[in-house]
Amino acid sequence: MIPRTLFSAEHEGFRDTVRRFIEAEVTPHHAQWERDGQVPRSLWRKAGELGLLLCNAPEAYGGMGGDFLHSAILIEEMARAGATGPTFYLHSDIVAPYLVDFGTEAQKRKWLPRMATGEVVVALGMSEPSGGSDVQSIRTQAIRDGDDYVVNGQKVFITNGHSADLLLLACKTDPQEKARGVSLLLVETDRPGFTRGRHLEKIGCKAQDTAELFFTDLRVPASNLLGTEGGGFAVLMTQLAQERLIQAIRAVSASEAALEWTRSYVADRKMFGQNLSDFQNTRFTLADLHAQVLAQRTFVDRCMALHVQGLLDAVDAAACKLVTTDLQFKVMDQCLQFFGGWGYMWEYPIARAFADARMCRIGGGTAEVMKQIVANAILPKVARKPS
Numbered sequence: 001m002i003p004r005t006l007f008s009a010e011h012e013g014f015r016d017t018v019r020r021f022i023e024a025e026v027t028p029h030h031a032q033w034e035r036d037g038q039v040p041r042s043l044w045r046k047a048g049e050l051g052l053l054l055c056n057a058p059e060a061y062g063g064m065g066g067d068f069l070h071s072a073i074l075i076e077e078m079a080r081a082g083a084t085g086p087t088f089y090l091h092s093d094i095v096a097p098y099l100v101d102f103g104t105e106a107q108k109r110k111w112l113p114r115m116a117t118g119e120v121v122v123a124l125g126m127s128e129p130s131g132g133s134d135v136q137s138i139r140t141q142a143i144r145d146g147d148d149y150v151v152n153g154q155k156v157f158i159t160n161g162h163s164a165d166l167l168l169l170a171c172k173t174d175p176q177e178k179a180r181g182v183s184l185l186l187v188e189t190d191r192p193g194f195t196r197g198r199h200l201e202k203i204g205c206k207a208q209d210t211a212e213l214f215f216t217d218l219r220v221p222a223s224n225l226l227g228t229e230g231g232g233f234a235v236l237m238t239q240l241a242q243e244r245l246i247q248a249i250r251a252v253s254a255s256e257a258a259l260e261w262t263r264s265y266v267a268d269r270k271m272f273g274q275n276l277s278d279f280q281n282t283r284f285t286l287a288d289l290h291a292q293v294l295a296q297r298t299f300v301d302r303c304m305a306l307h308v309q310g311l312l313d314a315v316d317a318a319a320c321k322l323v324t325t326d327l328q329f330k331v332m333d334q335c336l337q338f339f340g341g342w343g344y345m346w347e348y349p350i351a352r353a354f355a356d357a358r359m360c361r362i363g364g365g366t367a368e369v370m371k372q373i374v375a376n377a378i379l380p381k382v383a384r385k386p387s
């Protein structure tokens, strides 16, 4: 195995804390959370007490003051455990950075410390029934009226949508404009005019709460604007490298875990007087998958090292997300096959991992959108037809 050299002894100590937390607080309860369709608020509080939320945010705002590698450790260990319910990465490493980088002092002081303790859970509202890939064409409107914005519209597929106390909402403050009409608003979910729809039933990631959200003449003060009016799209672009890298870290870690489960299963499973691991098909398939995952682990670690230095390019991160999530699905499919009928049973982690993996080529930017980004970087641009 190629040794990993990214993490310090202090990081590895943090990993031990994370593993103990997952073993004690997550793994024994995950199946129940899948039936509930969400994780309990008490889990967020426990994670907050241990410093696992916002571990990469400044201490002045309640964070741990760590670096991205602390976040990465939590993301890796959750993925290895097949724990897709607790969406700490979305809260801490996707939404919080927008507040840290673009929030006013008052916004940061109001929200970040309570996000770090788990008292406040956040969600990111971008996707709408009319489309998720084309963020410039969102329809939810926030129209200025005196000192307020009045929000009308609908969001869909919103992770943490049912549990969130605060939404980072992408909306149009100028519906005539495309990207330059997009703004970001911090919307408290106890405001009149906000309603949550049904718990969306998914084929995987079942312990994750996924909601439809509705906004009807909802008023938020203009001081809840994050960044500038019309500057929301540009703000969203700043975090793309990190968001794609997070998905790649999840994918490669889940793939490694699936290979481990499968290696141990095939070594024990007896048939035709042999172990399943004795058949050439098993040996070649697992050797092939091992080699591909190893190559991607090396790629992801290199991207992480660059990201910590602020050097990871959003296009390279898109390429990384593209290949790791593609391979993740292939690994889950081929590993599941070795478990035979047991692989199709929900009680087996490989069955869950297979269903969970299908989402990773859709969420956080689809595989096709990642290909577009890479193609635009390596080929001449295609002339756009007027819309």
Ligand SMILES: Cc1cc2nc3c(=O)[nH]c(=O)nc-3n(C[C@H](O)[C@H](O)[C@H](O)COP(=O)(O)OP(=O)(O)OC[C@H]3O[C@@H](n4cnc5c(N)ncnc54)[C@H](O)[C@@H]3O)c2cc1C
Binding pocket: 123, 124, 125, 126, 127, 128, 129, 130, 131, 132, 133, 134, 156, 157, 158, 159, 160, 202, 205, 210, 359, 362, 363, 364, 365, 366, 367, 368, 369, 372
């Ligand atoms: C479990 C889950 C959790 C999610 N969590 C959140 C969340 O927390 N917040 C949030 O805002 N959204 C969330 N999403 C939504 C997710 O980001 C979108 O589903 C995704 O961006 C795709 O949007 P769409 O579903 O509207 O598909 P569409 O945008 O309608 O895409 C349909 C198809 O068209 C393809 N396509 C799009 N553009 C191009 C192109 N340029 N060239 C070729 N093909 C293209 C797509 O790849 C896809 O295959 C979540 C989704 C899921 C499934």
